Amino acid sequence: MCFVDLADFYGLVQVAVVNQPELVKKFGSLPRETLVEVNGIVQLRKDPNPSLASGKVEIVLDNFTVVSASALSPIVVENKTDALEEVRLRHRYLDLRRPSMQDMLRFRAKTLSVIRKFLESNNFLEVETPILVRPSIEGAAPYLVEAGVENKERFALAQSPQLYKQMLMVAGIPRY
Amino acid sequence: MCFVDLADFYGLVQVAVVNQPELVKKFGSLPRETLVEVNGIVQLRKDPNPSLASGKVEIVLDNFTVVSASALSPIVVENKTDALEEVRLRHRYLDLRRPSMQDMLRFRAKTLSVIRKFLESNNFLEVETPILVRPSIEGAAPYLVEAGVENKERFALAQSPQLYKQMLMVAGIPRY
Incomplete structure (x- = not known):
């Protein structure tokens, strides 16, 4: 028999292959980070893993399909990595599979959400202001944009x- | 006696000046859109105005301060306006005082909020992606940006x- 960790965005769960030597060989030898689709029965584990959210259950494998094969991963997709920053950035899609990286994205989104809810419940009004503006001497000089469409205007x-914001204030919108 | 409409971001209320000829003359002759601070007593109106959210009450004026005087407004600050678009844009801070304009800002903010709540409750992750990127032939040619800081890089x-988005997908983030 063999055990393999199956992970998605929401967490990971253990897949157990039992009494099927052929399947053990095939499934157990898949390289790390292979994208698979599995069929099987979810059952209670005999030896629960309390440090895992899904530690009480496991999937007993029936059969599986490889959706996308994986070459040897240049990064170990674990919270701890000794990969250089350059390697991590070059293979960002693998770097972002690391749970600690996804936690940061989640934390960022949650933080924004909490801030927005607070402002909203305090009668603040969300207003989007223009990003491209007329160049001015002080306010908007450093980042000139050439609009490559039609008449090549510069913003x-x-x-x-x-x-x-000052305009909104004068317009009688106190919180924005 | 005289009656004056006092408005802020949240709505408007009637101010009544009674038994004070001096105050009637001064307060009643303020030009439209003057920014004032008023002191007075809030009381039930004898003739409620059911079409107004605050129609059941009025403020009986004690005294007032002009925070900012107003010249003759180039736009009538009402829902219906016959001002030309050019005039409205030139005096946008007055145009945005019109309740119908503020309703649009409020509706826009509310819509965004509802969309965000729906996505959030369906496990979507909010991720901000870069705005300034390396120019490429197809994807990002039309709007070139000269960064006028230091070494004049072009983005x-x-x-x-x-x-x-493709990178997030490969990184195992299914909803973003």
């Missing part, structure tokens, strides 16, 4: 929505 | 986060 990236 | 404004 600038706004560095701050200051003018728009 | 482009991303037209779509396609590559980043």
